[in-house]
Amino acid sequence: MMGPDSFLAREGSNWTYTRPGQAAATIKFYKADLPPTLIDNGTGQLTEIIMASFRGLFTALAAFDKPLRGDKITDGTLTYEVQPIIDKCFYTVGGLVHIHAKRVAG
Secondary structure, three states, X not given: OOOHHHXXXXXXXXXXXXXXXXXXXXXXXXXXXXXXXXXEOOOOOEEEEOEEEEEEEHHHHHHXXXXXOOOEEEOOOOEEEEOOEOOEOEXXXXXXXXXXXXXXXX
């Protein structure tokens, strides 16, 4: 069985994690794209929301305590903002944190 460290070494890439008013950190994440969601604003205008799940070592986020809504994750081209799905921004499994985020630039 592959551990979290070896999974990220093979599948992950470096992303910059930031929180308003705090320093940034470079963290190795594996990004998985989720199916896009269409939102109707009530007048027939549709907006496509592109979501992704970022997986990384929970200990790598120690400087931030835990992911919060509004935190940003970027690789310099694409930028995502931490966004809850239903009521949670993240969950943890076996030392990995899974962060929900929507694309806001790129």
